[in-house]
């Protein structure tokens with residue numbers, strides 16, 4: 171079989187820390203890589219400076235970007251390090267008035283370490299960070315300009331192509347995949363497993379085991395989020411609501427909840443994960459941190475209601491990631507590049523495809539579910555109030571979990587035949603994102619973000 175998928179499921183679904191994949195996870199990874207390179211080259215580093223540019227500068231503070239960068243420079247890892255250590259990285263540097271780079275102690279304060287340049291024009295990508303290492307004479311020993319391209323992934327600036335300039339020729343295509351599956355009498359699941367085996371050189375059993383680990387982290391995020399009360403970090407003073415909402419739900423106070431009981435559960439589970447994310451907790455990017463509540467919200471509900479085992483849920487994650495990867499390849503999952511349609515819209519498509527698959531949908535019904543879910547998020551802007559991944563983000567995840575179920579239901583009631591293909595919908599997302607004003611692309615310069623608090 172020819173390898174069609176260029177990015178593995180495990181490059182899309184990654185264990186990470188909140189609140190933002192592009193503004194927290196990606197920058198932390200970049201800083202880790204810069205530190206690693208400096209240690210490898212054994213340079214006589216005296217000082218490090220990181221300039222956050224564009225959207226990373228405009229909403230970085232609310233997204234905890236400076237702390238993420240500092241944590242990466244300290245050598246902490248988003249998957250392996252304790253959450254408390256990551257969250258306390260800035261305090262650690264302030265307390266010690268510096269940090270160790272291998273054997274070398276670098277005196278530093280936070281203001282000198284992380285700087286902001288809020289100009290958006292002239293950047294290869296709106297989420298750019300420039301890392302500098304200086305010697306004792308102030309000469310630059312090494313500098314790297316890096317871009318956080320969405321979902322926690324990053325590239326050196328020179329390797330970045332803007333979403334609007336990409337040609338569509340050989341891009342990953344749901345039409346081509348459906349055709350291939352039809353001609354070879356293959357299910358989408360078998361197709362994605364076969365592709366993943368080629369890409370990762372793992373066996374099907376090993377791939378499923380990895381997927382179950384991701385599902386385990388997702389479940390933990392739901393369960394932890396349901397236990398927490400109190401306020402989320404940041405000046406908005408947003409009170410967590412997943413726990414309280416669930417208590418109200420269990421009392422079944424509203425007629426509407428009695429009529430449609432399960433939908434509310436998806437909302438609540440999505441809220442729980444999104445609140446974990448907003449508090450800097452551990453989540454799985456699906457496809458991003460800001461949109462990480464939708465897929466687990468829907469899957470946790472289906473696990474309970476359909477009595478699903480982990481194997482089935484793991485398989486559904488593979489289906490979900492196929493549609494996420496099509497968006498990565500044809501457009502973007504970065505709010506700073508295409509708005510929230512690329513984040514929550516994509517998450518909704520992924521969750522809907524997974525739900526349709528778990529309910530026995532055919533290949534074309536699954537594609538139809540993903541398409542409907544994404545289509546009705548087209549044009550959705552990214553305008554986080556005070557640059558925090560809280561309002562509108564958390565509630566948006568909850569609503570999208572409901573939309574994912576609706577879209578899957580609608581697809582299951584049809585025969586898979588529909589006018590707009592998922593490919594066409596993603597191409598429209600890319601075009602709409604390119605035309606969207608920068609005000610609505612994770613800069614907090616327009617829309618709801620200008621609400622006076």
Ligand code: SF4
Pocket residue numbers: 460461505509510513514551552553554559560562563566612
């Ligand atoms: S509005 Fe959407 S894209 Fe923007 S930060 Fe919130 S979740 Fe992410």
